Every structure is written in structure tokens, then in C-alpha cells.
Amino acid sequence: MYATEFLDLPALAGAGGTVRLPGSKSISNRVLLLAALASGTTEIHDLLDSDDTRVMLESLAQLGCTLSRDGAVLRIEGLGGQVKQRQADLFLGNAGTAMRPLTAALALLGGDFQLRGVPRMHERPIGDLVDALVQLGCPIDYLGNPGYPPLRIRPAQVSALQLDTPIRVRGDVSSQFLTALLLALPLAAGNRDVVIEVVGELISKPYIEITLNLLARFGIQVQREEWRRFTIPQGSRYVTPGRIHVEADASSASYFIGLGALAAPLPGANGIRIEGVGSDSIQGDIRFIDAARQMGAQVDSGPNWLDVRRGAWPLKAIDLDCNAIPDAAMTLAVMALYADGPCRLRNIASWRVKETDRIDAMEAELHKLGATVESGPDFIVVHPLPAGQWTPAAIHTYDDHRVAMCFSLAAFNPDRRPVRILDPKCVAKTFPDYFETLFSVVAADEVPVLCVDGPTASGKGTLAAELALRLGYHYLDSGTLYRVAGLATRRAGLEPEPAHEAAIADLARALPLCFDAGRVLLADEDVTDAIRTEAAGMDASRVSALPAVRTALTELQHSFRRLPGLVADGRDMGTVIFPDAPLKVYLTASAEHRAERRHKQLISKGIPAILADLRADLEARDARDSNRSVAPLKPAQDARLLDNSFLSIDQSVEQVLDWWRQAQPFETH
Ligand SMILES: Nc1ncnc2c1ncn2[C@@H]1O[C@H](COP(=O)(O)OP(=O)(O)OP(=O)(O)O)[C@@H](O)[C@H]1O
């Protein structure tokens, strides 16, 4: 996951390959609650691991559920309709799929509970559900604003519940209110039928289908009359199915369906294959494929896979009732930028009460890209954005995972503008590795590189590693490659001399090198410390002066240039290896400061060192590096010079980040 302040997506050029998506959030949290309410052990396969499932799991553990993990399998010992802890203060983040169903279940289970979440959760309505539960006889108080969490639930007498008349709940604000009642009310159906009636037009019906489907898997056969009346039969009891598999998230699939529909195919790949969800899905958002087809995508499907390719191009404009696919429909709003006319997405009032007011959010962020957008209480119209009119934009994500994910598709714009996603970690709600998954199937014409070159011990590695962390970029410490080549040379019994140039180059070309969690492995041997001695530095300097060795290591260095970008440090990053890098920094410090830093560094690791010797060594190394015939150490013509003799590490980092920001085209709004 990218936990950076922002993530810059360079202009993307094409897509192709296979993605396997994480489990469905809607199914995961429903299954967790049902498994907790049932008696016996439920084995859940491929449960989503995300913020929303984590808060549900933590709450269930607080209520006394025993949970155990074995790889991708989670086991839950059900509570059998009884909580072990009758008092708890539960934090539910921004997970509507936890807040609403737990409110209903805890109201019926009996106990003293407080349910709270993040500030946005306290702005998301729950009054219609609370009204239904209060009408039933459950004592629930608002601890903040009436109609919204946080809530306090006090013990109710199940025997005294008002079940003679149907329980009435509004269906036109959020379908989660009805889901919550359906999941919880079997607790009260021991000796009578329990009837729920929906008031108003029920929105997001496919989510109710998921609820009914999963209830059936847990032994509860709800009788449905139209979408107005639901009866939980007398004697209903949660029965664990033993083993249950969570299919991949169909809403998450929408970004990759959109990707396949609009991205030019990569050579050798036949569009995008999505694994884990397909035509057998019980999720309503699988119908997104119909919308994508209407826009021109070619979609083939099997029981648990989808193949998506670009069909009509530009995409075709649509006018669509999106009530059945409210979450996935956000993806359509970004796809609309690539359509042949304005796209109207209707019946999406529920967007206004989600993680953020999604209609306002989408309108504001689409505007930043340069688009013309109109909206109303329950619709949005997005006009296509022709070539020549795209603006590089920093997309505010409102702590809304779907805003972050769907706007990544804007990086395919014809003007080749990069897109900045602010607070990219918000995708942790449902798809923590979204961007990594995206990068595994897309290609950019130009992956940005930030080069840091300079003499020994100037702090290049320290600076470059921190920059990579802050930008979410890959990191290449090119000196390591020469150090390992030097070590391999010694291990092969060779002197690092021109006489052995061809043999050393052969060794360098085939280095069995692997980087693993900060360690450097040479054919499975951890050589991290062995290559860091001053002698190893000298050997590296000697082999690096051999032209054939440098050529042998060029391809390996280029292979580090992967999305979303690279920070590379060394001696010739800006001059030879990545001459097109948009920012090159030449980092220096006085020999005195550098020797002192290296001395401190070695002493802190318990390695004895003499300051004067270190200084002589580093000056000798710099002289050799600067005077060799190929790729000598020198600033690139367009490098920015930074002498950090009197700068702290943080000051150096901030200076370079400042230059980096200046080199980017984004205006922050
Ligand atoms: N601005 C700075 N102020 C003080 N110390 C620094 C500064 N930058 C780096 N250092 C320290 O100097 C030492 C050498 O830094 P680093 O290893 O990053 O240098 P380098 O240029 O990558 O060296 P080499 O060329 O040998 O790979 C480290 O202990 C680091 O913490």
C-alpha cells in the first residue's frame, strides 16, 4: 500500500495482463457477522483484508468471538446468538457495512454497547434503522447528533419486543438499513414469524440480494414479496455452512473493467483478465459489465473470470439508471471523459451519503481535470474531455477509496498529463494493494526517474532512500551492483584489474542477485555487510572503471525503472543511465564532512576506523571515479547542485522534494 502524501501517476499508455482481486467487502462483512451469530465454527476463505473488515473483526473479538487465522483462511467460533461480553465500546471506522448491521444485531443481543466511528461516519445517517429498532422496543440513544452515530445501545428484552406488527424501515436512503434488520432479526424469530416492510422505493436492491443469498447459506430462508415485504420464518436459526468462500469484489473489478475498455492493448496481451469474480457472482456490481458493454467494451466471462478488451473507441455515451450499481457507477463517471458525448448517470442519490458526498466530490475533481460536469440531487452528467483540454490535476480523495481508484483511469488521457492522487492510502478501505495491482498491468511511455549522483559518503543513499519513501517510488542503489560485482570478482579468485575485464563482465552480467527487505543476497548468501566494508568499496571502484563491466550492468539498472517511478543513486545515473530523468541532483559535501560522516557510520556499527585513513580512501576513490574513461563521476549538465556540508538530512530531503514539486505540472487547489 502507498502510505505517501500523494502518488503521482505518469501518463499511462496501455494495459494488458491478469489481475486477481481481493475479496468482496459486502460479502466479507456480512459473512463475518453471520458466522459470529451462528453456532459452531465457520471457515472463511479469501476474506477481504482491509480497514472495513478489520474493524468488524476487532469488534467481534471484543464481543467474545474466537478468531484464528491460517494463511488465507479465517476460522470463527460462532457465539450461537449470545454475546460473551455484554458491555463494549466499539470503533467502526468508516465502515457502513459494520456500523449498520452491528447496531441491529447488538440491539437484539442484549447488553450495553457504544458504537462510534471516524468523523465522517458520524455524518452518515442511521436514523431510519434506529427508528425501526426503537419501534421494536430496543432502547438506543444518540450520543451526538440525532439520526447519526455515535450510538449507545442498552439491553432489550427479546421476549418484550413488539413483533406483532411488521417492522417498517425506509428503503430509499440506504439499503444497509434493511440488510441490518434482515441479518439480525432471525435472533427474534424463535417462536414467531418476523415481518419487515420497506417504506419508499428500495434502492440498491442487488445488495439486498447478497444479504438474502448469504442468509440462505447460513440456514435462514427469508420469504420476499416484491421488494416491499420480507418474512423471516418462525424457528429460523443461523446454521454455519462450515466452509464459505468470499468471491472477489465486483466493485473493485469495475476499475479493471474500465481499464480494459479504455486502454490501448499492450503488445502480446489480449486485454485484461480479471480472476476471482465472473458470471456466477452474487454481487450486484457485476452488472457493471453491462454498462461497460454499452459504452463499447468487449467483455467475455466465465463463472469466476472476466476478459475485457477495448471495443468501440471513443467509448459510447450512455444515459443510465445506476441505482443497481451505485458503487461501481463512479467508475463510469471517469470513463465518461473518453466518450463520444455527454454521459448521464441517474438515480444515484445514495452517493450523497457514502464515504463522502460522492456527487459533489466527483464533480469537483472532474472539474480539476478540465471536464464540464453538471449535477443534481440524484444525477451527474459528465461531458467528454477532448484532446488538448486536459489539465494535470491533484485529485483530492476525501478519504474515499473509490474516488482514489476511479480517478487512476484519468491517467490514460490523450494529452499525456500525469494525475496526482492525494492520500492514496484511503484505498485501504477495500483494496489496500490497488495501485500495485494497477501497475502490474499498465505501461507508461515514460516512467519518471529522480537521479542523485555524487562523491562517496555525500549522503546520496540516505537522501535517495528517503525520497523514494516519500514519493512511493522504487529505489536503485547502483553502487550496490558494483560492490557485488567486486565481491563476486574476489570470490572467483580474480583481481579487479583490466586484465580480467571480460571475465568480470561475464560475472556481472549473470550476478545471481536478489534484494529482500533491505538485505542483499548473492546466490542466497546474505552479503549485505560484506559489501559495505571500505575494501569492498575500493574493489567496486576498480571494477566500475572497466567499460565492459559498466555495459554488463546497464540493463539491470534500467530494469529498476518501473511504475510509478524510480529514485536512483550512484555516479552516472543522470549522465549515462537515465539521461532523460526530469530531475538530477548532484550531491556534494566537503571531504572533511564526508570522512567524518563515514567515520561515525562505521563506529556506530562497531567497525573500527581511523578518520585520516577514511578520508584518504574516499579521496582516492573519488579521484579514480572522476578520472576513469567511461561514465566518470561528474554532474550532469542539467543537474541541480546541492552541497549538504551544513544541511541536515531532513533539510536535504525537503530541498530536493521542493525541486521535484517545481518540476511537476500540478496546481494544488
Ligand atoms: N546531510 C547529512 N548530514 C549529516 N549526515 C549525513 C547527511 N547525509 C547523510 N549523512 C550520513 O552520512 C553517512 C553516509 O551517508 P550515505 O551512506 O547515504 O552516503 P553515500 O553517498 O550513499 O555513500 P556511498 O557513496 O559510499 O554509497 C550516513 O551515516 C548518513 O546518515
Ligand SMILES: Nc1ccn([C@@H]2O[C@H](COP(=O)(O)O)[C@@H](O)[C@H]2O)c(=O)n1
Ligand atoms: N553508478 C555508480 C555507482 C557506483 N559506482 C562505483 O561503485 C563504487 C561503490 O559505490 P557506492 O555508492 O556504494 O559507494 C563507487 O565508488 C563507484 O566507483 C559507479 O561507478 N557508478
